[in-house]
Amino acid sequence: MLSTAPTKIAFRGVAKSYPSKHSAQTATLALDRLDVEIKTAEIVSVLGPTGCGKSSALNLIAGFETPSTGNVFLDDQVVHGPGPDRAVVFQQASLFPWLSVYDNVTLGVKCRGMSKADYMPRAEHLLEEVGLSSFKHHYPYQLSGGMQQRVQIARALISAPKVLLMDEPFGALDYQTRIFMQELLLTLWLEYKPTVFFITHDVAEAIFISDRVLVMSRRPGRVKLAVDVHAQKPRTADFLSAPEFIELQRELLHAVQQEVQTADAIH
Numbered sequence: 001m002l003s004t005a006p007t008k009i010a011f012r013g014v015a016k017s018y019p020s021k022h023s024a025q026t027a028t029l030a031l032d033r034l035d036v037e038i039k040t041a042e043i044v045s046v047l048g049p050t051g052c053g054k055s056s057a058l059n060l061i062a063g064f065e066t067p068s069t070g071n072v073f074l075d076d077q078v079v080h081g082p083g084p085d086r087a088v089v090f091q092q093a094s095l096f097p098w099l100s101v102y103d104n105v106t107l108g109v110k111c112r113g114m115s116k117a118d119y120m121p122r123a124e125h126l127l128e129e130v131g132l133s134s135f136k137h138h139y140p141y142q143l144s145g146g147m148q149q150r151v152q153i154a155r156a157l158i159s160a161p162k163v164l165l166m167d168e169p170f171g172a173l174d175y176q177t178r179i180f181m182q183e184l185l186l187t188l189w190l191e192y193k194p195t196v197f198f199i200t201h202d203v204a205e206a207i208f209i210s211d212r213v214l215v216m217s218r219r220p221g222r223v224k225l226a227v228d229v230h231a232q233k234p235r236t237a238d239f240l241s242a243p244e245f246i247e248l249q250r251e252l253l254h255a256v257q258q259e260v261q262t263a264d265a266i267h
Helices: 052-061 101-111 116-129 145-157 174-190 203-207 236-239 243-267
Strands: 005-016 028-039 043-048 070-075 084-091 163-167 195-199 212-216 223-226
Touching: 005 174, 005 195, 028 052, 028 195, 028 243, 043 203, 043 243, 052 070, 052 163, 052 223, 070 101, 084 145, 101 116, 101 145, 116 145, 116 174, 145 174, 145 203, 145 243, 174 203, 174 236, 203 243, 212 243, 223 243, 236 243
Parallel strands: 043 195, 043 212, 084 163, 163 195
Antiparallel strands: 005 028, 005 070, 212 223
16 A cells, blocks of 8 residues: 555655846745655646646756755655656657657667666567557657657656656647546556656546645645545546546545636736
C-alpha cells in the first residue's frame, strides 16, 4: 500500500516568490506554506486555477528553481538542482527537429555517457512499448501530436528516473488521444513504477491516472483539498462511469470552481 511506502518527495514549509518587473511593486508570492509529502511510486495530480503555483511546485522538484523559504526534499536530501533521477515531460514535446525519433530518445543518455550496449536495448524496448518501433527513423514533423508525446515519454523513461514530472503533457491532444495516452501512462507506470507529479487542468484526467489528487488554492498556492483515488491500476475507459469516479469528479469540480471564481472576483 502507498500509505506505508517511504516518502519520495517532501515540501516542508515551502514558499516561493518572484520579484516584480517594476521595482516599485511588491514581489509576487506564488506558493505559501506548502507542506506536502508524496510517497514512492505514487501518482499525484495537481489541479487549481491559473497562477496558483502548480508549475512553480514542479520546477522546485525538478531543481530548476529554489524555494524562497523552506526546502524541497527528494529521498530526504534537499534538492539543490536538476539531476538524472528526475525527468520532465512538458505540454509541448520539445523534440529536436533535426533528429530522428530514435536519436531524440537516446540523446540525453548518450550525452551522460551511457554506453550504446546499455541504451540501445532500452530504446528499442521503450519504442515498442509506446507503439513507435516502426517510426524510429522518422522525424518529429512526420508525427502527430500524440506520437510526439509518446517520443517525449520514451525519452524521459530511458534513463529510468525515480521521479517523472509532467506539466500538462496531454493538454493539447484531442479527447480520444488523451484517453489513449492516459492509459499508456498507467501501463508504463506498472512496469517502471516512477513517482509521478502530474499537473493538469482536467479533473477527469486527474482522477483517471492518480492515486491522489491535490487541489491548490488561488495564489498564493496552498493545498485546499487532497483526495485519494482507490480504484486499482491500470484503469480503462470504463472507470469514467464508475460511481467512485463520478463522486470524486463532483467533489473536485466544486473545489476547483470555488477557487477559480474567487480568483476571478479578486481580479
